[in-house]
Amino acid sequence: MAIKFTLHKTCAQSGARLGTLETAHGSFETPIFMPVGTQATVKTLTPAQVEAIGAKIILSNTYHLYLRPGHRLVEKSGGLHKFMQWPGSILTDSGGYQVFSLNDLRKISEEGVSFRSHIDGSKHFISPEKAIEIQQALGADIIMCFDECAPYPADRSYVLPSLERTLRWAKRCQDAHSNVEKQALFGIIQGGMYHDLRARSAEKMIELDFPGYSVGGLSVGEPKPLMYEILESTVPLMPAYKPRYLMGVGSPDALVEGVLRGIDMFDCVLPTRVARNGLALTSFGKVVVRNNPYAEDFAPLEEGCDCYTCQKFSRAYLRHLIKAEEVLGLVLISIHNLRFLMRLMEKMRQAIREDRSLSFAKEVLAKLL
Amino acid sequence: MAIKFTLHKTCAQSGARLGTLETAHGSFETPIFMPVGTQATVKTLTPAQVEAIGAKIILSNTYHLYLRPGHRLVEKSGGLHKFMQWPGSILTDSGGYQVFSLNDLRKISEEGVSFRSHIDGSKHFISPEKAIEIQQALGADIIMCFDECAPYPADRSYVLPSLERTLRWAKRCQDAHSNVEKQALFGIIQGGMYHDLRARSAEKMIELDFPGYSVGGLSVGEPKPLMYEILESTVPLMPAYKPRYLMGVGSPDALVEGVLRGIDMFDCVLPTRVARNGLALTSFGKVVVRNNPYAEDFAPLEEGCDCYTCQKFSRAYLRHLIKAEEVLGLVLISIHNLRFLMRLMEKMRQAIREDRSLSFAKEVLAKLL
Numbered sequence: 001m002a003i004k005f006t007l008h009k010t011c012a013q014s015g016a017r018l019g020t021l022e023t024a025h026g027s028f029e030t031p032i033f034m035p036v037g038t039q040a041t042v043k044t045l046t047p048a049q050v051e052a053i054g055a056k057i058i059l060s061n062t063y064h065l066y067l068r069p070g071h072r073l074v075e076k077s078g079g080l081h082k083f084m085q086w087p088g089s090i091l092t093d094s095g096g097y098q099v100f101s102l103n104d105l106r107k108i109s110e111e112g113v114s115f116r117s118h119i120d121g122s123k124h125f126i127s128p129e130k131a132i133e134i135q136q137a138l139g140a141d142i143i144m145c146f147d148e149c150a151p152y153p154a155d156r157s158y159v160l161p162s163l164e165r166t167l168r169w170a171k172r173c174q175d176a177h178s179n180v181e182k183q184a185l186f187g188i189i190q191g192g193m194y195h196d197l198r199a200r201s202a203e204k205m206i207e208l209d210f211p212g213y214s215v216g217g218l219s220v221g222e223p224k225p226l227m228y229e230i231l232e233s234t235v236p237l238m239p240a241y242k243p244r245y246l247m248g249v250g251s252p253d254a255l256v257e258g259v260l261r262g263i264d265m266f267d268c269v270l271p272t273r274v275a276r277n278g279l280a281l282t283s284f285g286k287v288v289v290r291n292n293p294y295a296e297d298f299a300p301l302e303e304g305c306d307c308y309t310c311q312k313f314s315r316a317y318l319r320h321l322i323k324a325e326e327v328l329g330l331v332l333i334s335i336h337n338l339r340f341l342m343r344l345m346e347k348m349r350q351a352i353r354e355d356r357s358l359s360f361a362k363e364v365l366a367k368l369l
Numbered sequence: 370m371a372i373k374f375t376l377h378k379t380c381a382q383s384g385a386r387l388g389t390l391e392t393a394h395g396s397f398e399t400p401i402f403m404p405v406g407t408q409a410t411v412k413t414l415t416p417a418q419v420e421a422i423g424a425k426i427i428l429s430n431t432y433h434l435y436l437r438p439g440h441r442l443v444e445k446s447g448g449l450h451k452f453m454q455w456p457g458s459i460l461t462d463s464g465g466y467q468v469f470s471l472n473d474l475r476k477i478s479e480e481g482v483s484f485r486s487h488i489d490g491s492k493h494f495i496s497p498e499k500a501i502e503i504q505q506a507l508g509a510d511i512i513m514c515f516d517e518c519a520p521y522p523a524d525r526s527y528v529l530p531s532l533e534r535t536l537r538w539a540k541r542c543q544d545a546h547s548n549v550e551k552q553a554l555f556g557i558i559q560g561g562m563y564h565d566l567r568a569r570s571a572e573k574m575i576e577l578d579f580p581g582y583s584v585g586g587l588s589v590g591e592p593k594p595l596m597y598e599i600l601e602s603t604v605p606l607m608p609a610y611k612p613r614y615l616m617g618v619g620s621p622d623a624l625v626e627g628v629l630r631g632i633d634m635f636d637c638v639l640p641t642r643v644a645r646n647g648l649a650l651t652s653f654g655k656v657v658v659r660n661n662p663y664a665e666d667f668a669p670l671e672e673g674c675d676c677y678t679c680q681k682f683s684r685a686y687l688r689h690l691i692k693a694e695e696v697l698g699l700v701l702i703s704i705h706n707l708r709f710l711m712r713l714m715e716k717m718r719q720a721i722r723e724d725r726s727l728s729f730a731k732e733v734l735a736k737l738l
Binding site: 039040041043044045046047048064068069073076077078083084085295296298308312313314316317319320321323324326327328330331332 | 408409410412413414415416417433437438442445446447452453454664665667677681682683685686688689690692693695696697699700701
């Protein structure tokens with residue numbers, strides 16, 4: 001098998017789980033946060049810096065790599081790990097989310113989705129089979145089924161046929177997937193904000209017996225309490241002995257809430273995207289680095305943080321870099337933000353180990369808000 | 370004394386010299402190239418990356434730091450070394466070059482230069498005394514006299530009074546400089562493209578007995594052969610036992626030619642600036658990374674280069690990053706370009722040691738062009 005997941009325990013205080021996930025590119029404890037490297041680079045950082053942050057697995061985007069530089073080129077170079085020189089594990093999404101986000105530029109049929117490139121307007125077609133072909137060429141350790149992520153809000157009358165098609169596509173992905181010994185294909189549970197549709201999607205997806213499952217279609221604009229409700233009804237339906245991945249979620253509070261509800265894996269562009277706006281994540285909330293109060297603040301972004309940025313630089317220096325539009329500002333805040341999420345997950349794992357995930361989560365959330 | 374310069378030898382084949390320069394922040398062999406960190410950051414790179422490249426001394430710009438974040442803020446933070454977390458040596462220019470480059474935005478008088486900020490249009494005045502005050506607050510190991518860099522071309526009738534004023538300003542800088550035990554103040558030889566005016570500037574500057582001298586006002590648009598001619602007449606007039614610094618020069622060929630003519634120190638934004646345009650410096654000339662032939666070129670930028678970029682990444686990957694406008698592309702090419710110049714200077718020093726600087730230079734130049 002391409003991956004091995006071992007569930008060590010579930011916390012006595014919540015649904016939070018401690019596990020180990022092994023791939024051909026390493027072994028790591030879950031729950032875990034995966035930094036996003038959309039275009040075969042975690043934005044602004046070298047792989048050495050991403051490793052130093054403690055990342056073990058990153059996510060890369062099939063849609064983007066298919067368009068540029070092209071999956072065949074990545075394959076020729078020896079696969080995505082070698083191309084981008086990332087020694088750890090990689091998960092690729094299926095491209096579904098990006099393709100569906102193109103709105104006016106795409107057209108859905110039973111066969112797949114035709115769309116125009118956001119780069120040059122060129123015409124393309126991705127089917128479930130094509131999504132698997134691309135992901136096999138890229139060679140990530142974990143790959144995803146081609147699915148439709150329904151928008152929010154969406155009527156039942158939209159969501160039901162969409163999730164049924166996503167189920168048929170999942171079967172086609174499974175049939176097309178030949179590289180099962182090297183790549184684990186995960187199924188994606190959809191169903192919008194409808195508990196019964198989520199249950200239906202979960203039941204049918206589980207029948208296909210994938211080595212792991214994600215919850216898709218959340219964090220698409222709905223209120224957070226609604227997302228947590230959906231998790232509460234959906235996660236318990238997922239197999240306990242397989243990894244559970246909540247796609248596209250990465251704000252510190254949502255990570256904590258997701259872990260409490262039994263999620264093992266997360267990814268999100270948030271820590272690197274907000275860094276590019278000069279926004280730092282800390283355990284006492286967001287810090288807008290360019291704000292005046294930091295002009296002569298010679299303390300680190302966050303006392304006690306062990307990241308390169310906090311070990312070396314002051315808020316005053318970071319503010320200077322951001323105001324002067326220096327790239328190093330984005331680099332240093334990205335390093336801190338990613339390390340902050342890595343440490344948050346480390347602390348969550350320790351809390352689960354010690355059966356105090358809920359008390360720890362309350363403490364964290366109170367300080368964040 | 371703030372610095373100690375030891376001249377080990379002059380090459381039997383040319384005017385090239387091997388020396389050691391010691392400051393409170395380290396000791397290094399000359400000739401040396403200084404990467405530029407205009408706004409207290411070598412663009413796109415962390416100090417750790419700049420150290421890994423082998424840089425021992427960097428240059429930072431007084432004009433920029435005076436305007437933003439302000440020299441008093443840098444002083445409060447503990448000085449420029451601490452502010453930007455650069456453990457090696459630093460040289461600051463005087464701001465003269467930048468202020469004079471403002472053209473319509475500045476007005477020169479005997480007292481100094483009034484100008485408007487390129488950032489917000491605010492009014493400022495820098496005199497020789499002010500330039501020293503700012504540089505003392507920044508706390509670099511080597512600081513420079515406030516001078517006028519005459520434009521090219523410029524009539525004798527412009528250059529002569531300009532260099533005379535620069536001489537008077539140099540005396541005022543020396544008188545204003547109180548921190549002589551910690552910071553070495555260098556004099557700047559001007560004189561445009563006129564050999565006799567250069568000689569006059571050199572003679573009078575040397576009378577002031579600075580611990581080091583630079584040749585300013587070159588690489589301002591004149592043909593390179595003319596720059597080399599000026600060096601050939603000017604450098605021999607400079608004290609042998611003091612460091613000689615050619616300001617603003619950093620193309621690989623000009624570095625080699627400068628070393629042959631007895632220059633010990635160089636700085637230039639070129640390696641990082643061209644990196645931002647996706648241009649790599651190599652020993653066989655420039656590589657335009659985005660060009661089509663590199664699309665499936667899985668070799669490193671330069672075979673045999675020991676930089677992080679060449680040790681890890683292919684031209685195909687770098688091209689992908691540049692085409693996808695990923696910051697990491699600029700970072701990786703900046704690393705290579707700086708390391709390329711560091712290695713070039715290492716090889717030059719070795720050639721001087723072995724009395725073969727001219728033969729080595731010919732070899733290098735033939736491959737470059």
